[in-house]
Structures are given as structure tokens and as C-alpha cells.
Amino acid sequence: MILLTEEELNPEALTEKVRHTSNGAVVTFLGTTRDHSEGRAVRYLEYEAYAPMAERELKRIAAQVQQRWGIRHLAIAHRFGRLEVGEVSLVVAVGSEHRAEGFAACQYVVDRIKEAVPIWKKEVFEDGEVWVGMEGQPQTIQGERGRP
């Protein structure tokens, strides 16, 4: 299942969804929001999604995982909107027959999400903000909302 939501994620419920008697392993990844980045204290984060395309790309990743490792039980949930430090932004849960493909598939999904899925993260500090992945660029115009 694929889920894109502004609501708080429920890792336990998502993990439960990929349990099946044919699976000997369940691998769950949680992406959590850190309180620091590049030596600066993070106040909160904002995730922005190009939702229809993000869902399509997530479905594509799920299909790739099914084809490559025979995974039939997969749950991906990505949260967007404002997240406080210490919250869960991403859950990837994989049910597999054996643990090797479960670990591999889970890592693949997470890595691909961070490469190809149009969801962007903004870190907000006391004295500025930055869109992750675009740190080299001037972040604001007209001096609004703090200096880069």
C-alpha cells in the first residue's frame, strides 16, 4: 500500500499490514526528523509534495521491488506538511519470505524515494531555513524569513 498524508504516521499499523503467514521476515524502516543539521539546531521541518506524481513514483518503486525481489507485501507511507523534531516522516515496511530480500528491498525503497520521488524537505532554524538538496543556493528573496 502507498500512503501520502499530512496525518501522523502509525508505524505499528503499517508494519502489521505486511505480515503474512507466507513471510518469515518483516523489515520496517522509520525516517525520523533530526534535531540538528550541519551543526545547526533544527526548530521544525516542512515537507512539500507534488502529490499526484509522488504517488505514481511510489507505486513504480513498489512494482520494481515486486519484480526484483518477489516482494508481495509492502507498505510505504510518507508524511508531508509541518513536522516537529523527533517525528516520523517516512515508514517503509517489507514482508518477505526470507530476511535477505527484505533488508535489500527496504534499503532500495528508501534510497529510491530520496532520489526520485518529488517530495522536498525544508529545515527551519532559529536564524534561517534551507531546502535540503539545494543548500548551495540563496534560499530567500528580499531578506524575508531570515538569512540563508
Next chain:
Amino acid sequence: MMRVIVKLFALYRDLAGTAEVSLELAAGATVADLGREMRRRLPRLPREPYPLVVAVNQEYVDDEHLLHDGDEVALIPPVSGGGR
């Protein structure tokens, strides 16, 4: 002539001051043509990546992709990545 909607996100939207631009292009225009026109209109767009990463109707496309009237185009800023 044809008209497309160009959606902007994240840093691009912040720099442009708008989430959406309506663009009129000549028939037969490609994504490369659109990229040039967007950079002309929004000189603050970062130089990298070059060319811009673009999606048309929610699919990644390359620079040679031909645009059609009514296409939904999006400029895709670099995705987070994060440290591994």
C-alpha cells in the same frame, strides 16, 4: 501556439513567488525550449542542475520531449537525498 501550466515547488516556488506559471509556447516546442523560457522569466532559478529536471503530466521527461497544449509541466528541484 499552445499553452501549458508550469508548477513550481520548494525553492523554485519561493524564488519565483508563485506556485504556478501559465506559459504560451510555439507549436512543436520542446522541454528544452520551456526550460530556456522559464530561466528567462525567472533569472533567480539556480544555475544547477542544468538542464532543469522536468516532469510532464507527472512523468519525468528529457529535454527533447515535445510539449502539447494543456500539458501539466513541473520543474522538479533536487530531491532531499539526505546522508546515508
